[in-house]
Amino acid sequence: MKLATAFKYMNKDIQQVEKQIKRVTKAENTMIQSASNHLLTAGGKRIRPIFVLISSKFGSDNQNKIIDVAVALELIHMASLVHDDVIDHAMVRRGKPTVNKQWDNGTAVYTGDYIFARTLELLKSFDDNRIHSVLSNTIHQLCIGEIEQIRDKFEINQNYFTYFRRIKRKTALLIASSTQMGAIAANVDPSTEKLLKLYGYYIGMSYQIIDDILDFTSTEKELGKPVGSDLLNGHITLPTLFAIEDKKVYHAIQDYFNNKDHPSMNINEVILHIKESDAIERAYQISQKFLEKAFNTVNQLPDIEEKRLLTDIAHYLGERKF
Amino acid sequence: MIKLINLENTEDIRHKFITKYKHSHISASLYDEVLSNKQISWFKRLLIEAETPSANQIFNALLHMQTSLDIHDLVDLKTNENMAEDRSQTNQLQVLVGDFHSSYFYRLLSQQNLLEELYHFIEKIKEINDLKMSVLHNYEGHDMEIQLKHIEKIHIGLIEAIISLYNLPEKEVKSKIIDELVYQSDSCWIKILTDRDHLLSHRMISLRKQHWSLTK
Numbered sequence: 001m002k003l004a005t006a007f008k009y010m011n012k013d014i015q016q017v018e019k020q021i022k023r024v025t026k027a028e029n030t031m032i033q034s035a036s037n038h039l040l041t042a043g044g045k046r047i048r049p050i051f052v053l054i055s056s057k058f059g060s061d062n063q064n065k066i067i068d069v070a071v072a073l074e075l076i077h078m079a080s081l082v083h084d085d086v087i088d089h090a091m092v093r094r095g096k097p098t099v100n101k102q103w104d105n106g107t108a109v110y111t112g113d114y115i116f117a118r119t120l121e122l123l124k125s126f127d128d129n130r131i132h133s134v135l136s137n138t139i140h141q142l143c144i145g146e147i148e149q150i151r152d153k154f155e156i157n158q159n160y161f162t163y164f165r166r167i168k169r170k171t172a173l174l175i176a177s178s179t180q181m182g183a184i185a186a187n188v189d190p191s192t193e194k195l196l197k198l199y200g201y202y203i204g205m206s207y208q209i210i211d212d213i214l215d216f217t218s219t220e221k222e223l224g225k226p227v228g229s230d231l232l233n234g235h236i237t238l239p240t241l242f243a244i245e246d247k248k249v250y251h252a253i254q255d256y257f258n259n260k261d262h263p264s265m266n267i268n269e270v271i272l273h274i275k276e277s278d279a280i281e282r283a284y285q286i287s288q289k290f291l292e293k294a295f296n297t298v299n300q301l302p303d304i305e306e307k308r309l310l311t312d313i314a315h316y317l318g319e320r321k322f
Numbered sequence: 323m324i325k326l327i328n329l330e331n332t333e334d335i336r337h338k339f340i341t342k343y344k345h346s347h348i349s350a351s352l353y354d355e356v357l358s359n360k361q362i363s364w365f366k367r368l369l370i371e372a373e374t375p376s377a378n379q380i381f382n383a384l385l386h387m388q389t390s391l392d393i394h395d396l397v398d399l400k401t402n403e404n405m406a407e408d409r410s411q412t413n414q415l416q417v418l419v420g421d422f423h424s425s426y427f428y429r430l431l432s433q434q435n436l437l438e439e440l441y442h443f444i445e446k447i448k449e450i451n452d453l454k455m456s457v458l459h460n461y462e463g464h465d466m467e468i469q470l471k472h473i474e475k476i477h478i479g480l481i482e483a484i485i486s487l488y489n490l491p492e493k494e495v496k497s498k499i500i501d502e503l504v505y506q507s508d509s510c511w512i513k514i515l516t517d518r519d520h521l522l523s524h525r526m527i528s529l530r531k532q533h534w535s536l537t538k
Contacts, residue, residue, distance in 0.1 A: 029456060031456075031458075032451075032452065105397055105399055106397070107459075109420075110454045110458070112421075113390075113420075117447040135428075137429060140425040143421045146418050147345050147422060
């Protein structure tokens, strides 16, 4: 199953989301408009809007409001990406120059801030404060996750708890918010809303672990950045956490972290070693455990057609190669 | 929550705010150039005058948003691929901490169900970022007066939003606010203008100051 199948099934809704994103990011200021268009045309899987739309099908129809929630989630994701690129000094994203590369840091920072404000404005039609409560808490946690990621950079003495908490904040909560907010917007009953939120959380955890595995196992062409970039940039992810149980790997990485500016320092051998070690398989098993939890959660949902779609998307995300 | 009424000293408020809300990983020195005592003083004064029961919550939320806006102005505006590592780290943190405080702004207002106030301030925040982009990309070319008007709005945007939200009389205070928060401050936006055209910007700044002194 390809994500495109979900797109096909929800084609009309997705088209409306795309149209609304364009409308919402249409600013009077032509530079904001250009930077937003640049971000939009860079594409993206639109996973978050898809989850909002599917979750909403478990409740009563409230189409316009649901589209707004779907758009809001994608815009928050876009705003965080444009700031991430300034933070990471990234010059390319999805094969295109980043906003900070194409224009400058200032344009990227203020475009992100503008999109954030525009997103909140978009949710004006909601009297239900739960939408804001969920979203504001998620954004706050996302920011804490980002700060702690910087704190933990080039720090080898990390544990599994730190890693799981970080990916929860960085990725899983925004996907859980997508499924939960879709449910809230469509007045889904509380127990189904809770299941949908849990599903989003498990999918998000699995998704990020797969992302961290692909950083080692994919190719530079597919990744659009060097293989092992996370480790090269000082980020300890799950495959590395498993790999450093071997003291030799631990010391090699520690040596690299302590002397990374030395011209003779080279971590490529360690990256290759991790790629070929059982650390990848062990990380994959953990991602599968989160996926199983997602499947179990889906099984408890009311029997409607979209239930199958949630299972299919989970399969697709668990098996993706890039 | 930093209480609006019980604290007289703005420096005290500023210190307590930063100590209470900054992330433990972030050094207090990152806040050196943000959230001036004058800004705090105007937020406080106007919110006391507004006599709103949510004054404390609004006050805190606005301190967060002003911190966010100010700290994002400290990020190196130009992209430099060969930036020194310590400067690059500071840049990273400035973006992150700005986002962190804007998330607090959103969280505080939504948790207190102050949605009308949230939307009112958001409108202004959108406008402020819009104006920053105009000045940054020099949309008005050599029209310094328009650019200075934009800069005034950038600096006093949130204060203006309090005035309009609570229908406070602005005439008597606006010139004072602009003088203190724009022309007596060390504005990075004014610096952008003076760097572009030193003579013209100084001449225009004098004219704007004169304009505001006449409207007192």
